[in-house]
Amino acid sequence: MKTEHQRTALITGANKGIGKEIARQLAQQGFAVFIGARDMAKGRETAEEFCQQGYEATFIQLDVTDPVSIRTACGTFSQKADHLDVLINNAGILEDHGETILRLNVEMLERTLKSNVMGPILVTQDFADFLAKSPSGGRVINVSSGAGALNDMTTYAPAYSISKTALNAVTRQFAGAFKAQNIVVNCVDPGWVRTDMGGPGANRTVEKGAETIVWLATEAPNHETGKFWHDKQEVD
Ligand code: NDP
DSSP, X not given: OOOOOOOEEEETTTTSHHHHHHHXXXXXXXXXEEEEESSHHXXXXXXXXXXXXXXXXXXXXXXXXXXXXXXXXXXXXXXXXXXXXXXXXXXXXXXXXXXXXXXXXXXXXXXXXXXXXXXXXXXXXXXXXXXXXXXXXXXXXXEOOGGGOGGGOOSSOHXXXXXXXXXXXXXXXXXXXXXXXXXXEEEEOOOSBOSTTTOTTOSBOHHHHHHHHHHHHHTSOTTOOSOEEETTEEEO
């Protein structure tokens, strides 16, 4: 008799905003979701909220800027699951406040690259063995931004913009490196979403912002890899 395997997903920065909504939608589809959050209280609260709704959710403390935290999270994960089907590198920061590239604060650039680029690289590296064990083929989705598109570079938020362009390059690099292991890697511009980062004036709900990410995690053809997506369409 063939038994369905329990699908698992780890979402970084899942205690609020787009990450929390991605976790909610995947949990609704039957995934055991791992709520990655750097703040223990916020992460626990989110996991408990989902469990009370009847979903399978586990909090994993994970600060994407701290290699020790990532390794510890990997150890915690290994006590609960032996494979990872979906990794969503969602955690990110936007610190720019009206700077232009002419006066870019390099300390801010460094912090932004650490969270938005090095974080996803380290998390993906450390969870690669679990992704390779996914019976259906591992899927990694990096949450990027329209601000990372080279064909639409404005002078807005240069540190953030540079970090997301780099994340798109990281996506392609991992897609190539993971081909033999049947792991696909894509990145997504979720649009302008009403969250703490996007602000109250943004034109999208978190449900809409999570849509293409969840589609790539579950439904998109599994030959799609190394691409940058917006509203289920590939963009340059
Ligand atoms: P929020 O600011 O609402 O949430 C960001 C999440 O990332 C929080 O859970 C935050 O944790 C977490 N986080 C930040 N730094 C770290 C870290 N070092 N380790 C672990 N978690 C961390 O943002 P959004 O939900 O809007 O953004 C989610 C993603 O979507 C980001 O990558 C963002 O760049 C991208 N995006 C958002 C857009 C928008 O309009 N909102 C547009 C385009 C892209 P904590 O609560 O502890 O701060």
